[in-house]
Amino acid sequence: MATSAQTPFSVPLFTPLTIRSVTLPHRIIVSPMCQYSSEDGFASNWHLVHLGSRAVGGAALVTAEATAVTPEGRITPADLGIWKDEHIEKLQEITKFIESRGSIPAMQLSHAGRKASTRPPAKGGTFISRSEGGWQHVAPSPIPFRPEDGIPHELTEDEIAEVVQAHSAAAKRAVAAGFSIPCSTAPGAAGLNNGTRKRYSRGPVPTVVAAWTI
Numbered sequence: 354m355a356t357s358a359q360t361p362f363s364v365p366l367f368t369p370l371t372i373r374s375v376t377l378p379h380r381i382i383v384s385p386m387c388q389y390s391s392e393d394g395f396a397s398n399w400h401l402v403h404l405g406s407r408a409v410g411g412a413a414l415v416t417a418e419a420t421a422v423t424p425e426g427r428i429t430p431a432d433l434g435i436w437k438d439e440h441i442e443k444l445q446e447i448t449k450f451i452e453s454r455g456s457i458p459a460m461q462l463s464h465a466g467r468k469a470s471t472r473p474p475a476k477g478g479t480f481i482s483r484s485e486g487g488w489q490h491v492a493p494s495p496i497p498f499r500p501e502d503g504i505p506h507e508l509t510e511d512e513i514a515e516v517v518q519a520h521s522a523a524a525k526r527a528v529a530a531g532f533s534i535p536c537s538t539a540p541g542a543a544g545l546n547n548g549t550r551k552r553y554s555r556g557p558v559p560t561v562v563a564a565w566t567i
């Protein structure tokens with residue numbers, strides 16, 4: 354049977370896609386979607402159903418939501434996390450189920466930086482101060498995300514290295530949990546602002562530094 358002409362800008366949806374050592378059977382993928390349904394970062398049956406049902410639906414790749422690499426890096430107190438080994442067991446059950454349906458499990462590793470310590474969107478998305486049960490959030494510069502938010506702790510360069518290290522440790526846990534593709538997006542801990550540019554005035558901003566280092 355003749356196949357249609359293929360260019361880099363026109364790829365048949367139902368053809369395989371190889372990303373390094375992983376080959377997706379087709380190109381329908383589920384992007385990460387925050388569920389705000391965790392306690393202390395733990396996955397639960399909520400996540401099993403949320404992600405598992407996408408695998409049942411036939412997606413080639415199912416990506417777990419933005420998953421915090423440190424407790425301070427959570428957007429909200431209800432974020433999924435992977436900052437400790439205890440998180441691995443339930444995630445393993447989920448990845449096994451996804452794979453049993455022929456899908457490939459991926460996880461988005463995340464650090465919310467100056468966007469951390471907020472209420473879930475359904476509860477307004479507003480900043481949670483420490484006196485209200487929030488935590489001291491961190492960023493490369495002491496510049497709040499919104500004027501009404503708390504001022505983030507300005508990370509030292511050693512502390513930035515710790516955040517990078519937390520991504521590395523989290524990636525190893527993600528692999529141990531069965532995620533074939535642990536990926537990281539531009540960490541919220543970085544961000545383009547004047548303070549950041551000052552410290553890295555000769556080079557790229559920490560988002561890029563972190564991506565290279567990880």
Ligand SMILES: Cc1cc2nc3c(=O)[nH]c(=O)nc-3n(C[C@H](O)[C@H](O)[C@H](O)COP(=O)(O)O)c2cc1C
Binds near residue numbers: 384388418419461
């Ligand atoms: C409920 C919900 C949660 C989301 N959570 C994340 C997330 O955890 N990480 C992320 O990078 N994007 C997140 N997004 C953005 C989506 O992954 C996706 O990029 C976005 O919806 C654009 O795709 P669309 O045009 O197909 O909707 C979320 C979107 C929705 C609707």
